[in-house]
Amino acid sequence: MNGLRGINGFQLFWWVILPYLALATFVIGHVWRYRYDQFGWTSRSTQLQEQRLLKWGSPVFHYGTFAAIAGHVIGILIPERWTHDIGIPENAYRWFSASAGTLAAVLVIGGVAVLAARRLFVARVRATTSAVDWVALILLAIVIVLGIAETVGVGLLGGGYDYRQSVSLWFRGLFAGNPDATAIAHAPLIYQVHATAAWAVIAVWPFSRLVHAWSYPVWYLWRPFVVYRSRVASRPNEPGTSGRRWRRIGVRY
Ligand code: HEM
Numbered sequence: 280m281n282g283l284r285g286i287n288g289f290q291l292f293w294w295v296i297l298p299y300l301a302l303a304t305f306v307i308g309h310v311w312r313y314r315y316d317q318f319g320w321t322s323r324s325t326q327l328q329e330q331r332l333l334k335w336g337s338p339v340f341h342y343g344t345f346a347a348i349a350g351h352v353i354g355i356l357i358p359e360r361w362t363h364d365i366g367i368p369e370n371a372y373r374w375f376s377a378s379a380g381t382l383a384a385v386l387v388i389g390g391v392a393v394l395a396a397r398r399l400f401v402a403r404v405r406a407t408t409s410a411v412d413w414v415a416l417i418l419l420a421i422v423i424v425l426g427i428a429e430t431v432g433v434g435l436l437g438g439g440y441d442y443r444q445s446v447s448l449w450f451r452g453l454f455a456g457n458p459d460a461t462a463i464a465h466a467p468l469i470y471q472v473h474a475t476a477a478w479a480v481i482a483v484w485p486f487s488r489l490v491h492a493w494s495y496p497v498w499y500l501w502r503p504f505v506v507y508r509s510r511v512a513s514r515p516n517e518p519g520t521s522g523r524r525w526r527r528i529g530v531r532y
Contacts, residue, residue: 282452282459293475294460298453301478308485309493322491323412328403332393340390346383347426350376355450359443373439380430387423395420415487418480425473433469446470 283291312320326333354376362372398404398416408416433440449463463471484490 282449282457282461284461286460286464290460290464294449294463295453295458297475298458298478301482302453304482305484308482309490312485312490320490320494321488323407323488325404325407328407329397329401332397332401336390336393336397338390339386340394343383343386343388343390346379347387350380350383350430354443355447358451359441359447369441369443372443373434373441377430377434377439381435384427384430388427391420391423411483411487415480415483415489418476418483421476422473422480425469425476429469429473433467440467440470442466442470446474450474 283295286294359369359372363369395416398408429440429442445459445462445466448459452458463474480489
């Protein structure tokens with residue numbers, strides 16, 4: 280394990296053991312929640328309490344987040360060597376990530392502002408917010424604000440930082456069983472706190488309303504129609520009469 284050379288016990292705990300604990304909690308927590316709380320497996324939507332702000336805040340936040348997730352795949356999961364080999368130099372990558380990332384950041388922060396204001400100031404929505412929701416939302420807010428500070432503050436307006444040589448190596452290494460803890464231990468503090476808060480989000484994920492992310496209702500496309508019936512009992516139509524009392528000539532039963 281080359282990536283563990285020269286690190287102390289605290290760094291080993293923080294950058295290797297904690298992430299694995301968070302991942303284990305994520306996996307086991309989902310299995311547990313699925314087995315014991317399928318009826319509670321929901322986004323706990325507050326659309327019935329308030330619609331006007333939700334209608335704008337939610338799509339803007341989610342589309343911005345999807346763009347940011349795509350950015351993580353490109354910047355964290357895809358090795359810098361690969362983009363270099365297809366002729367994209369670090370400088371070009373940096374400008375792409377700073378500009379596309381800033382666009383995503385505008386959407387995420389716009390959506391978050393609406394959703395956070397709604398949750399804090401609309402009493403009916405606030406009343407539905409549980410303790411674990413508050414924990415997940417505060418952690419998410421920390422991760423988002425720091426992530427945007429990295430993209431806009433460091434990438435766009437600052438001198439830039441090649442996190443693909445440190446943060447990304449460590450992150451991918453965790454899944455290959457060879458995490459480069461030395462690399463993340465020497466990254467700027469803002470990247471370290473962003474990643475740490477992200478692990479905390481991952482650990483609370485299965486116990487919060489974030490589980491709704493895995494339940495996009497695609498089965499709606501194939502399931503049978505929901506049949507609505509009047510509450511007042513009525514006699515069914517005689518077959519072939521479409522409700523009239525007489526039957527068209529030639530229509531069979
Ligand atoms: C340990 C896991 C994670 C790592 C290593 C990581 C790393 C990073 C890095 C390096 C950036 C800067 C990208 C750039 O400047 O081009 C960033 C941005 C960001 N991160 Fe993360 N991140 C992680 C998890 C998360 C999670 C769980 C969220 C949750 C929502 C998140 C939200 C964001 C946001 C919103 C940005 C700004 C993106 C943009 O403006 O396009 N990150 N992250």
